[in-house]
Amino acid sequence: MPHATRIAFVGTPNCGKTTIFNTLTGLRQKVGNFPGVTVAPAVGRVTGTNTEAIDLPGIYSFAPKSPDEQLTVGVLSGMEQTIPRPDGIAFIIDGTNIEKGLFLFSYFAELGLPSIVVVTMIDEIKACGSTLDDIELEHILGVPVIPVVGNKGSGIEDVRLKLTDIKEFAVPNKLAEPEADIPARYTSVRNIAANVVASPVRDRRTEFLDKIFLHPIAGPTVFLAVMALFFQSIFTWATPLMDGIDSMFSLAQDGINTVVPDGIARSFLAKGIVAGVGSVLVFLPQILILNVFIVILEDCGYLARAAFLVDRAMGLFGLQGRSFIPLLGSFACAIPGIMSARIIPSEKDRMITMLIAPLMTCSARLPVYALLISAFIAPIYIGGFFSLQAMVLAGLYIAATLVGLLIALLLKKTMFRGAQTPFLIEFPPYRKPSLKNIAVSAWGRSREFLINAGTIILTLSVILWVLAEFPRANIPAEMQPLQAAQTQLEYSFAGRIGHTLQPAFAPIGFDWKMTVGVIGSFAAREVFVAVMGQLYAADVSENDVTLREALGANISLASALAVLAFYVFALQCISTIAVLRRETNSWKWPAFAFVYTFVLAYSASFAAYHITLFLGG
Amino acid sequence: MNINELAVGKNALIERYRSNTVFSERLMELGLTPGTRITLVRRAPFSGPIEIAYGHLRLALRPAEGDGIYILPV
Numbered sequence: 184m185p186h187a188t189r190i191a192f193v194g195t196p197n198c199g200k201t202t203i204f205n206t207l208t209g210l211r212q213k214v215g216n217f218p219g220v221t222v223a224p225a226v227g228r229v230t231g232t233n234t235e236a237i238d239l240p241g242i243y244s245f246a247p248k249s250p251d252e253q254l255t256v257g258v259l260s261g262m263e264q265t266i267p268r269p270d271g272i273a274f275i276i277d278g279t280n281i282e283k284g285l286f287l288f289s290y291f292a293e294l295g296l297p298s299i300v301v302v303t304m305i306d307e308i309k310a311c312g313s314t315l316d317d318i319e320l321e322h323i324l325g326v327p328v329i330p331v332v333g334n335k336g337s338g339i340e341d342v343r344l345k346l347t348d349i350k351e352f353a354v355p356n357k358l359a360e361p362e363a364d365i366p367a368r369y370t371s372v373r374n375i376a377a378n379v380v381a382s383p384v385r386d387r388r389t390e391f392l393d394k395i396f397l398h399p400i401a402g403p404t405v406f407l408a409v410m411a412l413f414f415q416s417i418f419t420w421a422t423p424l425m426d427g428i429d430s431m432f433s434l435a436q437d438g439i440n441t442v443v444p445d446g447i448a449r450s451f452l453a454k455g456i457v458a459g460v461g462s463v464l465v466f467l468p469q470i471l472i473l474n475v476f477i478v479i480l481e482d483c484g485y486l487a488r489a490a491f492l493v494d495r496a497m498g499l500f501g502l503q504g505r506s507f508i509p510l511l512g513s514f515a516c517a518i519p520g521i522m523s524a525r526i527i528p529s530e531k532d533r534m535i536t537m538l539i540a541p542l543m544t545c546s547a548r549l550p551v552y553a554l555l556i557s558a559f560i561a562p563i564y565i566g567g568f569f570s571l572q573a574m575v576l577a578g579l580y581i582a583a584t585l586v587g588l589l590i591a592l593l594l595k596k597t598m599f600r601g602a603q604t605p606f607l608i609e610f611p612p613y614r615k616p617s618l619k620n621i622a623v624s625a626w627g628r629s630r631e632f633l634i635n636a637g638t639i640i641l642t643l644s645v646i647l648w649v650l651a652e653f654p655r656a657n658i659p660a661e662m663q664p665l666q667a668a669q670t671q672l673e674y675s676f677a678g679r680i681g682h683t684l685q686p687a688f689a690p691i692g693f694d695w696k697m698t699v700g701v702i703g704s705f706a707a708r709e710v711f712v713a714v715m716g717q718l719y720a721a722d723v724s725e726n727d728v729t730l731r732e733a734l735g736a737n738i739s740l741a742s743a744l745a746v747l748a749f750y751v752f753a754l755q756c757i758s759t760i761a762v763l764r765r766e767t768n769s770w771k772w773p774a775f776a777f778v779y780t781f782v783l784a785y786s787a788s789f790a791a792y793h794i795t796l797f798l799g800g
Numbered sequence: 801m802n803i804n805e806l807a808v809g810k811n812a813l814i815e816r817y818r819s820n821t822v823f824s825e826r827l828m829e830l831g832l833t834p835g836t837r838i839t840l841v842r843r844a845p846f847s848g849p850i851e852i853a854y855g856h857l858r859l860a861l862r863p864a865e866g867d868g869i870y871i872l873p874v
Contacts, residue, residue, distance in 0.1 A: 243829040366833040399845045491860045495848035605823040610858040
């Protein structure tokens with residue numbers, strides 16, 4: 184079988200490339216895993232064709248200024264060893280910025296690869312009172328030009344048709360002398376642009392919205408409202424969905440208990456598999472809502488404005504507005520957050536941003552927070568509207584963020600001294616986000632979490648079940664089931680490990696069960712809930728008591744707050760450590776991040792535990 | 801005169817860059833070549849970033865960098 188035709192999707196940043204890519208590949212895309220490459224571009228089969236598409240990071244020219252631009256240029260010039268040079272180029276131009284796209288294309292024309300040009304945002308050109316002469320553009324460039332409206336998918340079928348056969352592609356005409364400098368290239372492409380686009384009128388919608396969103400008073404107010412909505416939504420709106428998933432897993436456990444005879448097999452299925460995975464999957468709604476929120480902010484153009492609004496404040500901590508995007512992403516998951524730090528051209532700013540990203544409260548902490556907050560904080564509403572639980576949650580987020588920013592300042596003043604680095608951000612026009620793009624992007628990001636839940640967590644859940652069930656204690660037949668389960672746990676490997684290590688955690692108020700949970704969490708934070716589920720399901724297996732009630736009855740408030748404080752800071756995530764290693768190309772930085780966050784976590788727990796005890800909690 | 805000295809809402813032409821840096825190269829790649837007509841759209845409070853518009857593009861940069869962008873008011 185001949186190998187699939189490999190087509191690289193390229194263009195300037197924010198030209199609508201990923202929307203086209205998502206529309207063409209649907210949910211079939213996967214994040215490419217090319218060993219040795221720091222950046223992982225998405226690859227996907229174009230539906231209905233034998234063509235493999237690679238979504239390369241956007242660039243402005245062939246003089247890369249950040250690692251992600253470096254990758255694109257490397258792949259295109261055939262210098263990247265792990266990703267083969269593509270057979271052809273699908274070049275995407277933002278129709279509202281023809282000049283910038285053509286400027287980049289002037290370099291591509293010199294590559295000599297078969298190409299097609301896709302012009303997006305055609306509807307916006309028309310809305311601005313302009314038109315595109317695509318026949319004339321095709322004539323000048325010497326390659327097929329396909330106008331599309333990315334959001335509505337019109338024109339997409341023409342692109343798909345071209346992608347079925349590389350013979351439809353053509354080698355472009357040169358647009359400038361090979362040695363031409365930037366101003367000379369711009370002069371040349373401005374002439375071309377003047378021939379194919381009628382001069383556009385002003386984008387009054389964007390101007391109007393910016394007057395509000397970037398207003399000195401209204402702007403920050405809107406920003407704070409958006410952030411408040413962000414946190415309210417992930418805690419409040421997800422509840423009905425979470426309850427639904429929760430009862431599904433309870434039903435599954437009941438089913439196993441009736442079908443499978445009592446013994447090791449039943450215990451393995453109900454406590455090892457269903458309880459372990461179920462207690463993590465229940466948080467999928469929150470993670471989905473969070474990712475949808477971030478994708479919408481990105482797609483509609485607000486995220487760039489937010490960077491403008493926070494740049495001054497970020498500057499106080501030695502960071503810049505661009506650091507805001509990786510840090511906000513880290514609230515969903517530090518892994519994509521750390522990876523998106525590649526958009527920061529300055530190496531020092533990038534390092535600082537990556538090192539504090541694990542302190543941003545990722546969604547994997549939510550299961551732990553949600554469990555402990557709902558077990559220990561009363562579900563009351565202050566002033567009839569503000570949920571006390573939501574306020575405690577917000578407090579944990581704010582504490583972690585503030586400490587993270589202070590650490591950034593400390594790093595900037597010590598290990599990463601240097602001049603302020605340039606901040607430059609483009610404001611895209613405001614756009615209505617495409618539903619399909621939101622769905623594909625949010626699902627892609629949430630899937631990472633699911634894959635973790637499905638593999639790492641399941642494996643650890645089984646290991647923990649083994650540790651809790653073996654070696655078997657010698658239990659007299661007349662002992663009550665509840666007591667028998669407890670005796671077994673105390674006697675098991677897990678009990679012994681917990682007891683052995685507990686003295687190290689005693690100063691911060693952890694009992695041996697919490698110690699087992701925290702140790703298990705060093706693989707991934709979500710494991711804590713699975714462990715608590717197992718350790719306490721063992722305690723209450725014969726009673727219809729839910730986990731949170733069991734925790735409320737068995738753990739003191741001081742210890743619970745100590746656990747919360749620990750999770751706010753500790754870097755308990757093997758995947759994050761692996762990504763830090765990959766992005767910094769050294770074990771030094773993940774080790775540094777792990778140690779400094781552990782010291783913070785231990786100190787914060789110590790303080791939380793002893794202050795609560797002192798106050799009589 | 802540099803871009804920071806331009807009043808909000810006023811137009812100017814890019815004259816030249818004080819020095820040839822990675823940053824000035826990036827600005828030129830974005831189309832801010834000498835001779836390009838720009839508008840200073842707004843300044844963020846407390847000496848925050850400035851927003852400039854040219855053609856259909858808008859971008860924000862810090863006043864520290866604006867010092868190195870020389871302009872001719874029109």
